[in-house]
Amino acid sequence: MEPLASKIRPKVLKDFIGQEHLVGAGKPLRIAIEKKHLFSFLLWGPPGVGKTTLARMYAEALDADFFQLSAVSAGKDDIRKIIDPDSRAKLATGQEKEKKPKVLFLDEIHRFNKSQQDFLLPFVESGELTLIGATTENPSFEVISPLLSRCRVFVLNELSNDEMLLIIARVEKSEKIKLDAASKDWLVMMANGDARQAIAMFEATLRLYGKINVENLKETLQSKFLRYDKRGEEHYNTISAFIKSMRASQPDAALYYMCRMIESGEDPIFIARRMVVFASEDIGLAVPTALVVANAVFRAVETIGLPECAENLAHGVVYLSQAKKDRSAYNAYLAAMEDVKKFGNLPIPLNIRNPVTKLMKELDYGKGYEKYTKEDLLPEKLKKKKYLN
Secondary structure, eight states, rough: OHHHHTTOOOGGGOOOOOOOOHHSTTOOOHHHHHOOOOOEEEOOOTTTTHHHHHHHHHHHHHHOOEEETTTOOOOOOOHHHHHHTTTHHHHHSSSOOOOOOOOEEEGGGSOHHHHHHHHHHHHHTSSSEEEEESSSSSSHSSSSSHHHOOOOOOOOOOOOOOHHHHHHHHHHHHHHHOOOHHHHHHHHHTTTHHHHHHHHHHHHHHHHHOOOHHHHHHEEEEESSSSOOOTHHHHHHHHHHHHHHHHHOOOHHHHHHHHHHHTHHHHHHHHHHHHHHIHHHHHHGSSTHHHHHHHHHHHHHHHTTTHHHHHHHHHHHHHHSOOOOOOOHHHHHHHHHHHHHOOOSOOOGGGOOOSSSSHHHTTTTTTTTOTOOSSSOOOGGGTTTTOOO
């Protein structure tokens, strides 16, 4: 039986709801689709806002061969199957006319490790594959620079309440059922801008109870039918508990919350990244090598992936939890940043300016500079200010 979300998926742009900054009149993705521009791009945004739908519309407009993979389960062999190993040779000898473009939609591209992305790169670079990557994570951290530089990045927003109501109305029409206002409002609130959440909840409640009202919707939610929401309250509560447990030097609690996140489907890279931040923010100068360990854990997670990388995470969590804590460098950073925002670009003392031109030298740039001076080098307005205590 076809899932309801797939059943009501729009096929043409005029039926697409949301992302007006990308698909509205004269906007970049609409132009790309209407004028059949062939290029690789990344769709960065929260779950359930139309990334898959836009990828399908784009491939359909180009009359391309469309391939869809999830980086959670796909690997190099799946890419090899899409690329015909003999296609280059055939084209070079004129044995075969050029085929349709191949569009690969790689969902959750941030789950591809560096080695897998490196493998994908030459096919994107040569144009053998047109890549559409979808991610909920910042591509700057999750996609290797050479691949990122060959893709445009489009940022998608979570759907507004009005847009969610339009999608719910489409679901009602499809299933020939009318919801009361309270049920619609509850669905909008629960989904928090994620159309897939709302549609899945609608479908599950209808299957379980045959009718939809607020009471039945709440019962369905409690049945754990829906996936873990990486953007919901539980996500923020759990990562908060994880960080605070390490800060309190309680490795047992930190390990528990780490395991809870992994079991719930959290991206291990996200957990590792928070550990790198923690190493400087909370341990800092007390154990400077904590940052080295945290970075090593991040790299191991990025390279190995689940399930084995959970061991690297556990190693790092215990180490960081047991390390001495010192927030002085982080607090100094916050205090300095406060002054930067408060006072703006204060004049830099002349003796530490770089005299790269003759005029600058005439204006005393760099005059009197001493390498190991004890003179206060802060701007005049901030002289004798101490950030690091």
